[in-house]
Amino acid sequence: MxxxxxxxxxxxxxxxxxxxxxxxxxxxxxxxxxxxxxxxTLYLIVGAFLTPDGRFTLQNIVDLFTPTILSAYWISIRVSVASALGGALIGFFLAWAVVLGGLPPWVRSTLMTFSGVASNFAGVPLAFAFIATLGRTGLVTIFLREWFGFNLYSTGFNLLSFFGLTITYMYFQIPLMVLILTPALDGIKKEWREAASILGASNAQYWRMVAFPILWPSLLGTTLLLFANAFGAIATAYALTGSSLNIVPILLYAQIRGDVLHNANLGYALALGMIVITGLSNFLYLVLRMRAERWQK
Structure with a gap:
């Protein structure tokens, strides 16, 4: 066998x-x-230090400090900070309401579903939606004027401005804050509140001395992420304001693709400046997120 x-x-x-x-x-x-x-990214970094004929130069970096470009960076930073702070504040209270506020479960599921969709709703569709809603002939504008006799644009409001762009950005900033902060609020243990109550702490003292110190890295880190998210956005701003608002992404687009302004290497330098700013913001976000995760373990 x-x-x-x-x-x-x-x-x-x-x-x-x-x-x-x-x-x-x-x-x-x-x-x-x-x-x-x-x-x-490597192509942009190398191109920022080259002339159109391929020779090494620092002139592109020097040109970043001209008044027009510095003004564009400043406007972009202001819009990003304003939309990030507004999105963080409103998003925090929305997330707090559905996680710790005692609302019915269906409210949370509805909000999370909407946030998942709205946080990715940007570009031309978002710009068109705001023009159709808050533009000079928008639905809300006409409704306020015809039914309440209130002319929104007589107050100085202009959708194609710094304030209008900030509101538009907040449409996707608020849902993003809700999506990121909800797990952090879920990570707050009931035992912490019970221990604080046993030791005689009030609700305000619990939030001031226990909850907020734990949530602070998540709050600050997410706000930095919202800043980077707004700083690099171009499609919504370009579709909404065109070239009337001088922000860095639109100026970059004009340098690389425009008919009047065309200096691709200066555009690469502009992009390098954006990479540095958003990279620093994202790095700080990652550091704060790791600290928050360590607290919640």
Whole structure:
């Protein structure tokens, strides 16, 4: 009777095969990140220090400090800060209401579903929606004038302005704040409130001495993320204001694609400045998020 011998694969070979499959699974993401993030970023950085004929120069960096470009950066920073603070404040209270406010469960599920959609609603559709709603012939504008005799634009309001762009940005900033902050509020343990109550702390003292110090890294980190989110937005601003509001993304678009302004290398320098600002903001967000996660473990 012939015997059948079987040979088992060494554990090291099995582990190596599993690791190969794991790396193969993330390969599409790595290729996507390299083609659409890493290589374009390196191309922008190199181009910021070159002349149109390929020679090294620092003139593009020096030109960033001209009054027009500094003004564009300042307006972009103001819009980003205003929309981030407004989105963070309103988003915090919305998230607090559905997580800790005792509202029915269906309110939370509805808000989270809406936030998931609204946080990605931007660009030309969002600009058109606000023009159709708050423009000079928008639905709300006409409703207020015809039914209440209130002319919104007689107060100095202008949708195609700093204030109008800030309100428009807050449409996707508030839902993003809700989505990111809700898990942090879920992480607040009931035992902390109970312990504070046993020790005689009031509700205000609990929030001031326990809850807010724990939530502060999440609040500040998410606000920084909202700032970076608004600072790099261009489609909504361009579709809403055109070139009437001089912000950095629109100025960058004019330098690279425009018919009048066309200095691609200066555009690369503008993009480099945006990368530095948003990169610093995102780095601080990651640091604060890691600190918040450490507190909630």
């Amino acid at each position: 012939a015997s059948i011998s079987t040979t088992a694969r060494p554990p090291s070979m099995a582990i190596s095969g599993k690791r190969f499959i794991d790396w193969l699974g993330v390969l599409p993401f790595m290729l996507f990140a390299a083609l659409f993030l890493i290589i374009p």
